[in-house]
Amino acid sequence: MRLIRINLQYFAADEKTEKATPKKRDDTRKKGQVAKSQDVNTGFLLLLVFGGLFLLGDYMKNTMTGMYEQTFQEYMNWELTIDTAATVFREITVEMAKVIAPIMGIAILAGITSNLIQVGILFTAEPLKFDLKKVDPIKGAKRIFSARALVELVKSLLKISLIGVITFMIIWLNKDQMMLMSQKSVEDALLFFGEITIIMGLASGLALLLLSILDYTYQRYDHEKNIRMSKKDVKDEHKNIEGDPLIKSKIKEKQRQMSAARMMSEVPEADVIITNPTHYAIAIKYDEEMSDAPIVVAKGVDFVAQKIKEIAKAHDVVMVENRPLARAMYQEAEIDQPIDEQFFKAVAEILAYVYRLEKKV
Structure with missing residues (x-):
């Protein structure tokens, strides 16, 4: 029974039930997740x-x-020569660039804006790194038949159906005018079909944008689920940030030892040792x-x-007994710091007295 209880506690501690900490979120963001x-x-x-296209159609x-x-x-x-061919090619390229560049610029702006809205400013090369896990056939098969893959399939079918219905409805509503285009001029026909195409594109884009609200909500939920942490993970992260208590205590002990050794090396250079006489020494x-x-x-105090x-006795440093002063200075004074003004007179x-004793005055 005890073994079963221990195993249950182990699995409970390893279950990812905790929300991701800020550090975990920052680490996953740096990886591009x-x-x-x-x-x-x-x-x-x-x-x-x-x-x-709607705004720049006439210009194009x-x-x-x-x-x-x-x-x-x-x-x-x-006359066809190398120079004239180069001139024609250059001028046509410039004219084509005038047509394509605005649309390309708008497409780039759309891509940057949509990414900034979702993830903000993020530069990372982690997703580009080669990882053998990505080409693992077993894990690949698991991804294909996972719940996420099923959601993506349903989402794709929904998008295809939605865009298909929208384009069919627009064509159906304008079928009579389409039939009459055979009696119109080429310019009128191109204008009509261009307008219909733009309407279908705008309607499809708006529908996808509305659908993306649901998709983004799911993506956030799935992301939060994937970066969840177990209680053990949270404790380990806390230890890494704050430091292992055992290691910290050893470091502090080592620092105390070094400080004590340095402090003792200064005692022979002291002018006087103020004592309690048994418990305190300054x-x-x-x-x-x-x-x-x-x-x-x-x-x-005490052993120190x-x-x-x-050490003072071994180096002939004068010791003066003053119990109240020794106790007060131990509480108030800091090592390697000047004494407080309240102790000036007594010290x-x-x-x-020490200078007179050593005949320094």
């Missing part, structure tokens, strides 16, 4: 491109007809070049205090 619907891109592209028609007129009225009369040094006030170079006094008297 974001919630994104391709239908948003397609819908924006169709709307803006066909909108551009005039440019194209002007190019044809110049070709048959002027270029046809030129080592004071006064150097006018270093500071205007005396500096605490070492302090300790005894060690300070042993000055002790230093004066």
Whole structure:
């Protein structure tokens, strides 16, 4: 029973039930794993491109007809040489660029805008890296028959059906006029069919954009599901960020040891040791070049205090007993820092006593 309970606890801890932490979200974003619907891109592209065709249709028609007129009225009369062929090619290329460039610019703008709306600014090369897992046939088969693949299939069928219905309805509503185009001029026929095409494109783009709202909602849900974390993952991440408590405690212990060793090395240079006498020891040094006030170079209680006094005794550093001062300075004073103003008078008297004792004054 105990073994079963342990296994159940293990599986519960490994189950991905927790929402992704900010760090997890940031890491997955850097890898290019974001919630994104391709239908948003397609819908924006169709709307803006066909909108551009609607606005720029006359300009494009005039440019194209002007190019044809110049070709048959002027270029046809030129003598065929390398120079004239190069001139014709260059001028036709420029005219074609005038027609294509605005639509290409609109398409690029649509792609950039749709991606910015969904994922913001993101530059990463992670998706381009070669990964053997992507060509694993077993995992590939699992992806083909997964729930996500089924959703994509249903979505594709829905898009095809929706666009098919829209285009059929537009054609059906305009069938009578289409039949009459045989009696119209070529220019009128081209104008009519161009308008119908733009209407179908705009309607399809709008329908895809509306459908993309559902798709984007699903993509966000699926993305959130894929980046969920187990309780163990959250704990491990917290440890990585904050540091393993055991390692941190060892580092702190090592830092304390290094600090204590450095502190003890300063005791022989002290001018006086103020003691409790048994529990506290404060080592004071006064150097006018270093500071205007005396500096605490070492302090300790109990074992450390005894060690300070042993080193002081071995190096003939004067020890002065002052219980209230030793206790107060241990609580208030910081190592390698000047003493507080409240201790100036008491410490000055002790230093004066030490200097007299050593015949320094």
